[in-house]
Amino acid sequence: MAASALLVALVTGTLLTTSAQASGSVTCTAGAGSLGMSWTGETHVFQYEAFVQNSAGDSSSQIVAWRSASGTASVTFSSLSTGTYTVWVVKQTTDGSWIKFGETTCTVTQAAAPTTTVATTPTTTTTTPEEDSPGSLSCSTTASSITVTASLNEPAASTATAWETFVEHSTGYPRVGQLTSLQDIDFDGDGVIDSPAGGLSTTFSDLAQGSWNITGFVNVPDTSPRPELTSTSCTVAGGL
Known part of the structure; x- marks a missing residue:
């Protein structure tokens, strides 16, 4: 998504x-x-x-x-x-x-001189979950986008109804978020996963260059405030 x-x-x-x-x-x-x-x-x-x-x-x-x-x-x-x-x-x-x-x-009126480019694979950043965290976030980048993936621990993996993630530029602006429902995902271990579009990953596109801070939360019934996922950060190369 x-x-x-x-x-x-x-x-x-x-x-x-x-x-x-x-x-x-x-x-x-x-x-x-x-x-x-x-x-x-x-x-x-x-x-x-x-x-x-x-x-x-x-x-x-x-x-x-x-x-x-x-x-x-x-x-x-x-x-x-x-x-x-x-x-x-x-x-x-x-x-x-x-x-x-x-x-x-x-x-x-004049294009830039052609340059030789070397194909690169997306860069992925992972973070070790903090103690008692419901899970952690990892992110991968392309030239102008960030894909954020949530990894949930028990009991959040079995009970969470949604997860929300935010990407915020290091300057503090902009900060944008995405809420994804998890009610249709089967976490009971039977091997059958019916995920809505996006599942445990969501992509933020058309981002400019620089460092982006990644944070997120999970919605767990009868739990307030929402448990916070271990945060991470990614750097975007940027470009039109």
């Missing part, structure tokens, strides 16, 4: 060129397979999220943490195909508001 999330990542790129602009506007500069954006930073902003979207509707974004009193915020998206992209920025103010501004278009 997949759940879409806003794409976010810590910014590591630098802008191709920069220029002064009025607050609220965005300057966009295209290069070979890349697209740079810049805008004037504001004192009351906690962080910015820059978005690019191609004509097919595929989008990507990056988060820019902002603590400066003034200056120019910038970000670069790379490995883009040729075409016209709609770009915009959303700012999160210190009072928690999200405000979109600076929507414009930018055209990438």
Whole structure:
């Protein structure tokens, strides 16, 4: 069962060129397979999220943490195909508001130089369950997704009615979750498992690069608060 999330990542790129602009506007500069954006930073902003979207509707974004009193915020998206992209920025103010501004278009006319890639297998991370934990979480990643799998211990394995997992970017935003029913899964050991879609695994797709913290809970009848699964973390390479 997949759940879409806003794409976010810590910014590591630098802008191709920069220029002064009025607050609220965005300057966009295209290069070979890349697209740079810049805008004037504001004192009351906690962080910015820059978005690019191609004509097919595929989008990507990056988060820019902002603590400066003034200056120019910038970000670069790379490995883009040729075409016209709609770009915009959303700012999160210190009072928690999200405000979109600076929507414009930018055209990438030259693709990035081809590179030689080596096929890789998904990376899987597992964590040893904590003592008295109802189970643990493991995760595997591809370029822009995380698949989370829950392993339940007894008695949770026989009594749990649902499990819920969350993935949260290391910056604290976004945090998205998925609840999966376990009422149709047979845990009595007779070898017959009738699982709903997703079962004990769920995939979060369209995630941006960076470290993601993985947490989860199980719903057990007459048990409050919900038992918490042993958490883990995974790193996403990212990409549009």
